[in-house]
Amino acid sequence: MAGAESSPLITSRADLIEAMARGAKPKSDWRIGTEHEKHVYRKDPLRPVQYEGEDGIAALLEGIRRRTGWHYFYDKENPIGLRNDGPVGGISLEPGGQFELSGAPHETIHGSARELRSHLEDCRAVGGPLNIHFLGLGVTPVWSVAELRRMPKSRYGIMTPYMDKVGTLGTSMMYRSATVQANLDFSDEADMVKKLRVSLALQPIVTALFANSPFVDGKPSGYLSFRSHIWLNTDRARTGMLPFAFEDGFGFDRYAEHALDVPMYFVIRDKQYVNVAGESFRAFLKGELPQLPGEKPTVKDWEDHLSTLFPEVRLKQFLEMRGADMGDEAHVNALPAIWVGLLYDDGALEAAWREIRDWTVAEMAQLRNDVPVRAIHTPFRGGDVAQVARRVVDIAREGLKRRGLGEEVFLAPLDETLALNKTPAERWLDRYNGAWGGDVTRVFDEAEI
Incomplete structure (x- = not known):
């Protein structure tokens, strides 16, 4: 053993x-934990970044190690990430070189936001001289899976061939997608169940609000969140909306039963x-x-x-909200803001429960299937997702206000999306069809984070 x-x-x-x-x-x-993944790329000429060499991702890790005092962790002889000496948190590499920060647990969103700002400053300070830049989109807009070099992590050598057996876009998930994730706590089994049900039901609404991956292979993909579409075609045994979570008697044991069958x-x-x-x-x-x-x-x-396991909300020793495209700094902070507002205030959690309690499993599944294409414009119950999203954001805002910490300011990007009635993805498409003259590569400058 x-x-x-x-x-x-x-x-x-x-x-x-x-x-x-x-x-x-x-x-x-x-506590509040925020994780996010950034695509890495070079400019002039525009190309992906390899792991090896004096200007590769390993050199980026080394520069950040020296700047922060964090410590390497390895896969065999290769440094594949950094950990700090404090609370759980660190930097890791996704299969295609996506650079991930797994944030430490924070008492407030302000703390998480400060951590994010410091991390981005580290990335820019070290990455700039190496001609390594960072992109805040849900999917790499130009390169195919074949053009992206696999990072030297053994688990990816296992997962890559398996993905081709169980889905059509699993390797796209691994190599060219990027997400933001919020991790939140529960007090007991009953609290976990209510939070999991609310967050599962509302996950497609959040996916729609954060839709930010309209390009793939150098052109519009036909989806506002191609990243979300990818997950529908990755591995049905370990993804999805967990319909059994809405059955009577659901709890830790039933989730364990599900996990045993994955x-x-x-x-x-x-x-x-x-x-x-x-x-x-x-x-x-x-x-x-x-x-x-x-x-x-x-x-x-x-x-x-x-x-x-990769469901829309994952249960471990906390709940992981997994439905959002990567975006700019403001959107990374907005994700924990909406979920903390909804789930960490009793009144907001109850209001969110009232919003979704009569939704059927079939309706939720349909929403999950449809939002990658039309995002907030997806039809729902005689209206559209934007109408639901406005109510949900308002519930979150009231929940944050009752926390009394001024965290509601972090919802501003979502307010902008709803005021414009356009997701970030649609605003990129407007530029593509207008000022960019059909040149997708312009997004690398404008979505640099």
Whole structure:
């Protein structure tokens, strides 16, 4: 069991549940975590960035390490990210070189925003002399998957061929998409259930508000959020709206049951990734994995497996809101703002629940399928998503106001979208069809973050 010595073996169903339930904490300890991914690119000539070399992504990591004092973590001999000495947080590399900040837990959105500003300053200060720039869009607008170099992380070598077996756009998800994610806490199982149901139902509304990936392969994609479309065609076994979450009796145990049926990707032993793609965790519990005969899983193995599920809202020891395209700095801050406003104030959470409580699973699924194309203009119940979004943003605003911290200012980008009745994606398309004269490459200057 080398590589898993520090984690106890799973001995019962209760261990599977406890891996999620132990995240419960009192409201006074609730925190806000924000993660975001940025595309990296070079200018003059415009091209992707490789990992290796004195001006590659490894050099970018080294420069930020020296500037921040953070520490490397490795995959074999390759530095693949940085961690700080404080609360959980750090920098990691996505498959196509997307540069990700996993933010530390903060008490307020102001704290998360300060962290983001500091990180972007680090990226620009170190990246500029290396001719490395950062793009705030949900999908790389020009390059194909084949043109993007894979980062030296073993898990990506396992996931890439598997993606081609289970979906049509899984490698696009890996190599050329970028998202913003907000991570929020729950107090107990009942609180988790209500928050998960509200956030799942409203995730398509948020996807619509943040739609910011209208280009692919050098031209308009036909979608306002091509990133969201990608996820519909990645791996249906581990993505989606979790309709069972709306069934009576849903809780930690039912989510564990779902997770057991999601095929595995890998197991880590001796700091090496063992390829078990497509295998069953249920078989692992019985010691029947062909790759590790007789060996049974640890709690850490289960936690690793939970991290390979990709639903619209993911349950671990907190809730991860996963439905937004990457955007500019203001939109990165707006994502935790809308979710904190909705979920961290009791009155707002109840108002949001009243908004969605009679929505059917079929209606939610239809919304999820339709918003990648039309975003806030998607028809819904005799109106459109924009009408729902206005009510939802107002609920979030009131929730933030009751927190009394002035965090409602971070909703400004969403107010602008609703006032203009145009998503960020549509505003890029206006430029493409107007001042840019059909030249998509202009977006690299205007969407640089």
